Amino acid sequence: MRHLWLVAWALLLSACSTAPLASVEADRQGKAFQARPQQAALYIYRESIFGAATAVSVELGRQKLGRLTADTWIRLDLDPAQYAVRCTTMENSDTAVVDLAAGQVRFLEVAMRVGWTWPRCAVVETDASEGRSAVVSGRRAVASEVATPPASPASPLLLIYRDDQSNERRIGLVVRYEAVLGRSRVVPFTIENMQQEKACSGVFTADGPRSGRFTLSCGFLEGSGTYQVAPGDRSDQFVARGQNPQGQPIVLVIGNPTGAPGRL
Structure with missing residues (x-):
């Protein structure tokens, strides 16, 4: 009986609760299911009997994306990183965390459940087949443009390595980032003199909140290794240690970390 009452309530309010729809061309482009170069495509969609009656707000982190009703979806083209997607109704809110890699196409459903007075929402990841089917049969909703977070500020860098004569070299440089250290999973960087x-x-x-891997390419030096942010240091203060292809050590001392190395 309670379920029938909710259905009736949904039908009664269906005319006054909608989500603005994107153009037919934007809808067509969004159904290509291809990620942009160096980015991931994230689809967030709705399939629900209660969707027409309850417009669900969707957020990415703290940024409001818009609303979804039944058989609508939005597409986000995002840099590789970890993101929190949140849905909110009058009854509840729910959050799912997704770790995106470049080239991926992922799908999150904003599923509706029976609540005490209003339907409740839940954000769940679905497989590609189910997600594609829902998007193809639905309409693209208008979503706010995702703001690109500013990159971490430039930091001083001390490059320590051994040359072909096994002499230790130390060069003071500056490292500049294209994303946010400690927030973005993949952070490209350049080093300037x-x-x-x-x-x-x-x-x-990043492999974790305070550790990860690096690759380095210079005209005079190539290498790779790992890094670790020490307790008490900021995300832009750490030591990265690795080797060149010949097995000689490479150290990147970034910012002013505690426990910076003396000599190789």
């Missing part, structure tokens, strides 16, 4: 000339490039890839 004191004349602001590009000397190296590379990528930090």
